[in-house]
Amino acid sequence: MTYAYDEQIDGPLVTHDKVTIVHELQALLPRLQLLHEAEDLRPFECDGLSAYRITPMLVALPSSVDEVQALLKYANTRGVAVVARGAGTGLSGGALPLEKGILLVMSRFNRILEIDPEASIGRVQPGVRNLAISQAAAPHGLYYAPDPSSQIACSIGGNVAENAGGVHCLKYGLTVHNILRVEIITIEGERITLGSEAPDSPGFDLLALFTGSEGLLGVVTEVTVKLLTKPQSTKVLLASFDNVEEAGNAVARIIAEGVIPGGLEMMDNLAIRAAEDFIHAGYPIDAEALLLCEVDGAESDVNEDCERVEILLRAAGATDIRLAANEAERQRFWAGRKNAFPAVGRISPDYYCMDGSIPRRELAKVLRGIADLSSQYQLRVANVFHAGDGNMHPLILFDANTPGETERAEAIGARILELCVEVGGSITGEHGVGREKINQMCAQFSSGELMFFHSVKAAFDPSGLLNPGKNVPTLHRCAEFGSMHIHHGVLSHPELERF
């Protein structure tokens, strides 16, 4: 699935040779912070989406804001593209390097600058790991809510770039709802603060615009996060169902009743069996679907909510409901879910993890559609969801060594995402667009909407040097991909030359 990156369409060509650039950058950075030999570059050739691999021209490891400013000013002056990278755990190739670009690795920005328990905020550098923030806040009874599955490794800078979610985002929101302020460096090397500790900032909401912009608008050098008080009590219910529709309806009923669970996850039979075989979580292997519903809050509230959820689950057709008896069993229930991806990896030579989102009410319809596609393409699909907020992760099982299966896997993946768009959903839930879904963006958006994205991009980065080829496709690419919605003959628009 390696992609021949076409810089002539998607990104600017560098006008200077590598030797010159390395030489010039050596004046800006200490020797050990600049990697340019082939063997040093290898570890950076992909992020969590390992299907795409490109060796960067060189890797810079700045350790101060001054160095980031100097690097970006240099890149801007020389017209060299820059890709910023956090921990490299992203699943959509957002940190995929450029053959002729600088990879700006932010791992040295790893300090927690401040935990202020009184204000319930933390101020951290972008290379700090997501989980490390909660660990630093724990002595004060506080934690940082968004918890992507990769939270042990992923960095907060990457979380901001991707607007990361997690199993608790139904109740506690995405990254954008849990940060107050970021400091960024623009491609011109200017240091700018977006957002504030105030609930509503005047002017345009540039913090929300920046969050999830996947490195296209600037490089984050500091993040101020909200910290929440740890809930007194947390309980998990595991419910079994004879069919996925009933499980889907149960989700809708719980939400409609006004209960906002801390997490509300769904797995289908193939995912259940794979996870049980791997983790021995105690899952019901004959169930067609299971729901995990976590309730958190004050002790007595949690007991009450658990009772309400149990009644709703039973009314929706649950055949069996189990409350985790203790913390160990609760952890085991979650371990099965959190390891569903590697578990599926054990029963198939290869799998392709999809990430789409749909309106909750379309859950049953989309599941039927996926089952039909599975028969049509003769590939098994295991379904794992953040059901509460309609974020689906179908896992397509295939064998790359069987001729044609890789192509069929890619094709069914694309069809599933188109199905998400058809029912009013979106081609990404929480993994971002990155390099992986750049073509699907042409299906999601009209050329009019894409033009706005390009205008906003141009407002921050007029030369298009920051992470070109990710997140927002050029109109040319969409025309080639064949999914361009032509509005008012915009493809002959004079501005097109710029995009």
Next chain:
Amino acid sequence: MTYAYDEQIDGPLVTHDKVTIVHELQALLPRLQLLHEAEDLRPFECDGLSAYRITPMLVALPSSVDEVQALLKYANTRGVAVVARGAGTGLSGGALPLEKGILLVMSRFNRILEIDPEASIGRVQPGVRNLAISQAAAPHGLYYAPDPSSQIACSIGGNVAENAGGVHCLKYGLTVHNILRVEIITIEGERITLGSEAPDSPGFDLLALFTGSEGLLGVVTEVTVKLLTKPQSTKVLLASFDNVEEAGNAVARIIAEGVIPGGLEMMDNLAIRAAEDFIHAGYPIDAEALLLCEVDGAESDVNEDCERVEILLRAAGATDIRLAANEAERQRFWAGRKNAFPAVGRISPDYYCMDGSIPRRELAKVLRGIADLSSQYQLRVANVFHAGDGNMHPLILFDANTPGETERAEAIGARILELCVEVGGSITGEHGVGREKINQMCAQFSSGELMFFHSVKAAFDPSGLLNPGKNVPTLHRCAEFGSMHIHHGVLSHPELERF
């Protein structure tokens, strides 16, 4: 306080005379939808900020998306500025007309297009009143959460433009957190959709960027809102304090404990006495401060939370705590708070309502600062807050007929907002910038940040025809106002000519 609007600085000059424009617009709109005689224009000369009054050149009342598109295309071609107006209840002059501009009154867009109880969403036209949405959703047990005090009159389109809040936004968020999608018409007349029903939209978050942009980026023609399930139970506690600091600390303790009240409001003695005198809410007139804390949710959760809040209030020094005995008393407690502004209007010939926000931990410090300013300027200030999220509404009491008092009121108001900025807060909490706070924006933001605002504005509206002179000040204005932060000598920046 009438302001001589300087279009040569803030807005484009119209290049055609009124007679020509009226004549040309008559071809686009039915006769009754175009007002241009002085007596017809009078009702539109101000919004809720009545201190500023300007008679618009003409008023257009479109009744279809086609008409909005035609009007904006016309304005764009002719270079005529356009101000969109909802119900005109805004408190910062965001809908203040232009002497040489078209006022686009959206009141005919008053239809609720769809209430979908299964998906918990509503699709409405922008002229629909905020409260009307909840009324339409009520038969399904649903409601629309943001509830500005003007909710009986204000329109959802205006709520989007201002990112309106209300007493419940601490728990349920601002407008931006409660809408899923808007349809907008650009100044070029293009119809664009921002956002989706999916939890996280790919690409840049243009919905968040647009929300609160005060009419500078486009005109809203449709809004899709989230509807929430009505809580089973709602209770209110009223707590009295001997000093405002203790009341401020109580707020911090409640939040730190992990309780998120539906509403958490604070009033000082002057506001208490004025409200009690007017509404007879049963307020303790000798208390230096009172807190109203509303808890909502499932019946037993609410009882439990009430007990926890009561313990916290007592620990924080509350001298008296009363639980509203029934729904009638609950409504009375709220009526006092919601009528605090008119109540203050009864004890002073004039008052000036301020709107600023601060980090919660700075509450006591800012209150002391306001008390000092009150002595210094010899004007009484009554304080009413959305305490839970640090949104303050100091009411400055003055008499416009006493020479010098109006100027003193304006001066102390500006000083209070500067104090908010000094402690890390912001010059507006929920009323927006509009025309009123355009100068204070120069204190809030550096020229670097303002340049980004202008770049984003230019991406949507390159000629600056949409609501010029509101929300984002020109750099020239800031230079004249004297609060310009000079960064890298940006005032000699060549791009300055455009702004």
